[in-house]
Amino acid sequence: MLRKAIKQFQLGVKNPIQGARILASEAKMRAGIRTLRSVEMAVTWICNLDCDFCYAEDLMKAQKKPPHMPVEEVRRIMQEAHDLGMIHVNITGGEPMVRKDIYDVVDAVPKDVVVSLVTNSTLLTEEKVDKLKDAGLSTIQMSYGSYYHDSFKRDLARYCVSKGISVTLSVVNIASERANIEAAFAMAEEDDFSVLFNYPMIYKNVGLDSEFYWKMRYHPRCREDNMFWSGKDRCPAGTHKVYVTNDGDVMTCDRIHAIYGNVNDEPLADIHKRMYDKFIQHKSFCLLETCDKQWLKNNEKAGRNYSTDLLGTRSDPFNVFEGTPLMEGSVEGSTMAKEIHAARLASAKPDLGEPQTSGNGAANGNGAANGSAPNGKGSTNGSEAATPDAQASDTPSPSETPSA
Numbered sequence: 001m002l003r004k005a006i007k008q009f010q011l012g013v014k015n016p017i018q019g020a021r022i023l024a025s026e027a028k029m030r031a032g033i034r035t036l037r038s039v040e041m042a043v044t045w046i047c048n049l050d051c052d053f054c055y056a057e058d059l060m061k062a063q064k065k066p067p068h069m070p071v072e073e074v075r076r077i078m079q080e081a082h083d084l085g086m087i088h089v090n091i092t093g094g095e096p097m098v099r100k101d102i103y104d105v106v107d108a109v110p111k112d113v114v115v116s117l118v119t120n121s122t123l124l125t126e127e128k129v130d131k132l133k134d135a136g137l138s139t140i141q142m143s144y145g146s147y148y149h150d151s152f153k154r155d156l157a158r159y160c161v162s163k164g165i166s167v168t169l170s171v172v173n174i175a176s177e178r179a180n181i182e183a184a185f186a187m188a189e190e191d192d193f194s195v196l197f198n199y200p201m202i203y204k205n206v207g208l209d210s211e212f213y214w215k216m217r218y219h220p221r222c223r224e225d226n227m228f229w230s231g232k233d234r235c236p237a238g239t240h241k242v243y244v245t246n247d248g249d250v251m252t253c254d255r256i257h258a259i260y261g262n263v264n265d266e267p268l269a270d271i272h273k274r275m276y277d278k279f280i281q282h283k284s285f286c287l288l289e290t291c292d293k294q295w296l297k298n299n300e301k302a303g304r305n306y307s308t309d310l311l312g313t314r315s316d317p318f319n320v321f322e323g324t325p326l327m328e329g330s331v332e333g334s335t336m337a338k339e340i341h342a343a344r345l346a347s348a349k350p351d352l353g354e355p356q357t358s359g360n361g362a363a364n365g366n367g368a369a370n371g372s373a374p375n376g377k378g379s380t381n382g383s384e385a386a387t388p389d390a391q392a393s394d395t396p397s398p399s400e401t402p403s404a
């Protein structure tokens with residue numbers, strides 16, 4: 001564990017002021033003092049891909065505000081989060097790199113905060129990496145796996161490392177991705193990357209690959225948020241970590257779409273206090289746990305005995321809080337999102353598919369495993385991706401706006 005903690009610290013922290021802030025935050029969290037440590041921040045609802053499994057699909061399609069959050073609004077929210085103790089922000093979307101002003105967005109984060117950005121890599125170039133670095137980016141999370149084989153570029157990832165930006169391969173921990181995740185770990189060892197384990201949102205019963213998850217989670221190159229922000233084996237969602245959407249809605253987690261307030265209506269401090277006071281009482285390994293089997297395995301492995309009360313009903317795959325006490329205090333979201341949930345559930349989409357082989361991906365320079373994404377999805381939309389710059393705009397063209 002210590003080896004892992006040291007490794008993660010080395011990979012993530014880029015200057016002594018960030019290091020000092022993180023250590024102070026750790027002490028505060030351990031002392032039980034309320035503090036907000038990490039913010040997941042969606043800064044656009046535009047995406048140039050249409051991944052079948054995307055957790056943000058409902059939010060993107062039911063967007064309530066203009067698709068790119070203005071930089072000044074990002075700055076204000078970041079300052080409010082900073083005042084609450086924030087030591088890390090992950091910039092997400094949508095696809096953050098569709099914004100031409102993404103460098104201003106990164107620059108709007110206080111410099112003693114570790115900034116990561118998650119991308120499908122389609123629009124990344126060396127020049128853009130340089131500009132992200134200048135703006136203050138610490139880590140780039142390049143999504144990796146079946147949906148990203150066409151876009152992931154290993155050479156570019158290596159370039160990031162050479163420029164002092166840490167690279168994390170962001171993978172989804174489900175059985176059909178196992179070979180890709182193994183390839184990601186091999187690459188991480190060779191090229192000094194890390195691997196971020198995304199706990200999967202239940203969708204069509206494709207849950208966590210428990211066996212592999214528990215085998216790999218103590219690997220020094222494995223990053224995982226519930227080992228970090230709230231102490232070991234304690235989910236940070238709603239207490240030490242929140243998700244702010246491009247619409248300003250505040251949620252516990254990017255994969256659970258219950259809304260507890262909006263930063264355009266009241267200070268983040270008030271929303272966070274409400275959430276913290278509520279969620280600190282609800283201890284869990286991961287609030288995304290949705291089935292008894294997964295819950296049992298995680299408790300057994302972690303040596304915990306968290307309550308079954310929080311196991312989701314699965315009535316809404318975009319919001320596992322439905323039917324649990326965690327819905328109390330949430331506000332009604334967009335009804336359009338609910339309609340999208342229902343339509344998505346009703347649509348006869350094929351499964352995520354059989355395990356993908358890693359092939360020669362880790363060695364071929366672009367890291368892509370053999371084969372295309374399951375269902376033929378996850379490839380770029382039409383010809384646009386061939387000319388990525390054509391997509392980067394401040395005012396989205398109809399082709400960039402996710403279709404309803």
Ligand SMILES: C[S@@+](CC[C@H](N)C(=O)[O-])C[C@H]1O[C@@H](n2cnc3c(N)ncnc32)[C@H](O)[C@@H]1O
Binds near residue numbers: 055056119255
């Ligand atoms: C929603 S994407 C947004 C950033 C960017 N467009 C991208 O794909 O990298 C952020 C990360 O969440 C992961 N993700 C998407 N849907 C997920 C799901 N249902 N369960 C777990 N992770 C998911 C993606 O693989 C990606 O690494």
Ligand code: SF4
Binds near residue numbers: 051054055056094120
């Ligand atoms: S690239 Fe895929 S996972 Fe990322 S936001 Fe777009 S559709 Fe979702």
